[in-house]
Amino acid sequence: MTASTYDTAVIGAGILGAATAWRLARAGQRVVILEAGAASAGATGNSFSWLNAVSKEPEAYHRLNALGAAEYERLADALGRDFRQGSGCLEWAAEEDGITALRQKAARLQTRGYAAEIISGAAVRALEPHLRIASDAVAVHYPNDRWVDAPEVTAALLADGRKYGVEIREAAPVTGFHRHGRRVLVVEAGGEWVQAESVAICAGTGVPAIVHMLGLALPVNRQPGLLAITSPLPAGILSRVVYAPGIHLRPDSSGGLRLGAAGTDALTLEDTPIEPIPGGGEILLHRAAALLGLSASVSVKRVYIGARPVPADGLPAVGRLPGLDNVCVAVTHSGITLGPLLGRLLAEEMLGSPPSSLLSGFRPERLTQVVG
Numbered sequence: 001m002t003a004s005t006y007d008t009a010v011i012g013a014g015i016l017g018a019a020t021a022w023r024l025a026r027a028g029q030r031v032v033i034l035e036a037g038a039a040s041a042g043a044t045g046n047s048f049s050w051l052n053a054v055s056k057e058p059e060a061y062h063r064l065n066a067l068g069a070a071e072y073e074r075l076a077d078a079l080g081r082d083f084r085q086g087s088g089c090l091e092w093a094a095e096e097d098g099i100t101a102l103r104q105k106a107a108r109l110q111t112r113g114y115a116a117e118i119i120s121g122a123a124v125r126a127l128e129p130h131l132r133i134a135s136d137a138v139a140v141h142y143p144n145d146r147w148v149d150a151p152e153v154t155a156a157l158l159a160d161g162r163k164y165g166v167e168i169r170e171a172a173p174v175t176g177f178h179r180h181g182r183r184v185l186v187v188e189a190g191g192e193w194v195q196a197e198s199v200a201i202c203a204g205t206g207v208p209a210i211v212h213m214l215g216l217a218l219p220v221n222r223q224p225g226l227l228a229i230t231s232p233l234p235a236g237i238l239s240r241v242v243y244a245p246g247i248h249l250r251p252d253s254s255g256g257l258r259l260g261a262a263g264t265d266a267l268t269l270e271d272t273p274i275e276p277i278p279g280g281g282e283i284l285l286h287r288a289a290a291l292l293g294l295s296a297s298v299s300v301k302r303v304y305i306g307a308r309p310v311p312a313d314g315l316p317a318v319g320r321l322p323g324l325d326n327v328c329v330a331v332t333h334s335g336i337t338l339g340p341l342l343g344r345l346l347a348e349e350m351l352g353s354p355p356s357s358l359l360s361g362f363r364p365e366r367l368t369q370v371v372g
């Protein structure tokens, strides 16, 4: 079988793969993306997509996320379009312990220079008049936070990448590699051989299976989350991301609201199938309706489960795989916030830049092990 030849084969067409491929192609590389299903079919297409660095510890991870959110500015300059939507985020807690923790978090963020203002429930209502919150409640306003439509960002990166020659092969699952010593020479995908000078594995929850084909273990947990989208609502019902007790929500590009909750996430298990759970959607709608005083005509339009790719210690794993000279990986939670930044940093390193100090605590070798 004849193999087609590229500078880089990127595995996975979620936001990380799209951002990495886009940067490499803009730098002049011939790039192919090998995607098992369709673009954004993984976590990227099933995400809450809040751009933030709010509950990201330790501090180096917080800073990476803050830079990730800021990277969208750079993306807007490069693509001539700002994908960021909304006008901040509001968070509040119900119990005394939660309020104390929220105050401490806001103070910690302030010392790090992150915009986080403690405001009253009355001030919350001045920003979002439909929210039902007691006037004397304690809330935090993160005025610079935004949300994005992640599949839209990914599609824009892929579309611009195509202009620079990126080839996207969908329905092309990677099933094997041909190696010579420390180098991968050929990737088997969708029954074809793809010859590439280097490989970037950006396969989300698929990373462990792919890395295993290369004789390594890299533990990535699959952390499911249940989200629902409501029917369209009149304009002006909500303009921000909101984290209220028992529910988080934001406007959705469809004109409805995107809803989630830690409690309903807990109904899903590591092996819960990615398919609609109508009951979960009704719980979320009930809570959103109580919070915003929604009319009974608002309904759930879609309920779905997304699987967060979360490396075993909760932090990103980005960079060269140990024992291999031409294979890199990028896998993380918070990947919508981090995707454009990590894609750029990974591409720069693959193109020969010195290792980025921003990634020093987030290298794959802290998690990988050689397998038989």
Ligand SMILES: Cc1cc2nc3c(=O)[nH]c(=O)nc-3n(C[C@H](O)[C@H](O)[C@H](O)COP(=O)(O)OP(=O)(O)OC[C@H]3O[C@@H](n4cnc5c(N)ncnc54)[C@H](O)[C@@H]3O)c2cc1C
Residues within 6 Å of the ligand: 011, 012, 013, 014, 015, 016, 017, 034, 035, 036, 037, 038, 039, 040, 041, 042, 043, 044, 045, 046, 047, 048, 049, 050, 051, 052, 172, 173, 174, 175, 202, 203, 204, 205, 206, 207, 210, 224, 225, 226, 227, 305, 306, 307, 308, 309, 330, 331, 332, 333, 334, 335, 336, 337, 338
């Ligand atoms: C419910 C939920 C809420 C979230 N909320 C937020 C949030 O508010 N803010 C935030 O920043 N992040 C959030 N995230 C996390 C974020 O969505 C992910 O970190 C991000 O989408 C990961 O992108 P990715 O490109 O690495 O992976 P994915 O989008 O999963 O893409 C990986 C791709 O690789 C492909 N693939 C897998 N195996 C193979 C193979 N063998 N061959 C070829 N292709 C393969 C898959 O089909 C998939 O398309 C959330 C995630 C979920 C699920």
